[in-house]
Amino acid sequence: MRSSALVLIALILLPIAIAPLSVSAISSPHLMVIEWSVEKSYGRVTLYQIPTEDDSMSNSDYKLLPFRWYTTANYWINPSNKYGFSESDVVAAITVSAGTWDKETNFEVFSYQGTTKRSAGSYDGYNVISWGYYRAGVIAVTYIWYIGNSIIETDTRLNTYYKWSLNGEARKMDVQNIMTHEFGHWCGLDDLYDDKDYWLTMYGYASYGETYKRTLGFGDILGLKAVYGE
Numbered sequence: 001m002r003s004s005a006l007v008l009i010a011l012i013l014l015p016i017a018i019a020p021l022s023v024s025a026i027s028s029p030h031l032m033v034i035e036w037s038v039e040k041s042y043g044r045v046t047l048y049q050i051p052t053e054d055d056s057m058s059n060s061d062y063k064l065l066p067f068r069w070y071t072t073a074n075y076w077i078n079p080s081n082k083y084g085f086s087e088s089d090v091v092a093a094i095t096v097s098a099g100t101w102d103k104e105t106n107f108e109v110f111s112y113q114g115t116t117k118r119s120a121g122s123y124d125g126y127n128v129i130s131w132g133y134y135r136a137g138v139i140a141v142t143y144i145w146y147i148g149n150s151i152i153e154t155d156t157r158l159n160t161y162y163k164w165s166l167n168g169e170a171r172k173m174d175v176q177n178i179m180t181h182e183f184g185h186w187c188g189l190d191d192l193y194d195d196k197d198y199w200l201t202m203y204g205y206a207s208y209g210e211t212y213k214r215t216l217g218f219g220d221i222l223g224l225k226a227v228y229g230e
């Protein structure tokens with residue numbers, strides 16, 4: 001493993017309570033913002049503990065968020081980008097990411113509704129994936145609006161501060177790799193930070209050019225089924 005070139009992405013859980021004007025006090029949703037922050041590191045102290053061989057199909061680790069969808073998450077994609085990606089290629093990469101989870105359970109977790117001009121990050125009744133500006137240091141941010149343990153809206157913004165790729169190019173973030181991980185949050189899964197969980201999709205760090213999170217591990221699938229059943 002080329003650990004010397006590993007770029008780590010940390011995820012920060014930042015619960016923020018909001019009270020949208022259009023929603024009554026009793027049903028005001030809370031917002032959880034899940035950021036992937038870039039942390040350039042060329043030698044984590046514990047790096048040597050990461051399994052050198054892919055053990056994702058025998059690793060049963062997973063962690064659940066304190067809330068989940070109880071209905072199918074209908075979602076829209078805003079394919080507008082500055083990377084020269086066609087609309088159909090963007091839609092393909094993102095719908096494949098969602099389908100990677102959906103095919104592992106009989107529950108219809110995701111349902112793609114079409115393209116939109118809406119932006120991710122506003123509580124508007126639409127679950128949207130879009131590119132958009134976010135502060136430097138954060139690769140992607142997932143917004144989860146919830147009441148009690150029930151998610152009512154989820155958006156994911158891919159930060160235009162960074163370069164993106166559809167095929168795992170070096171020094172760029174792979175759309176399918178990052179979106180498969182982010183959709184894991186939509187599924188109610190939390191990040192894993194132990195080095196031994198490196199090969200799982202829900203491992204809380206990622207690197208440029210990485211594509212292995214496109215494929216779910218045993219623990220990722222167990223977590224999904226803990227939420228949605230077989």
Ligand SMILES: [Zn+2]
Binds near residue numbers: 034
């Ligand atoms: Zn994450």
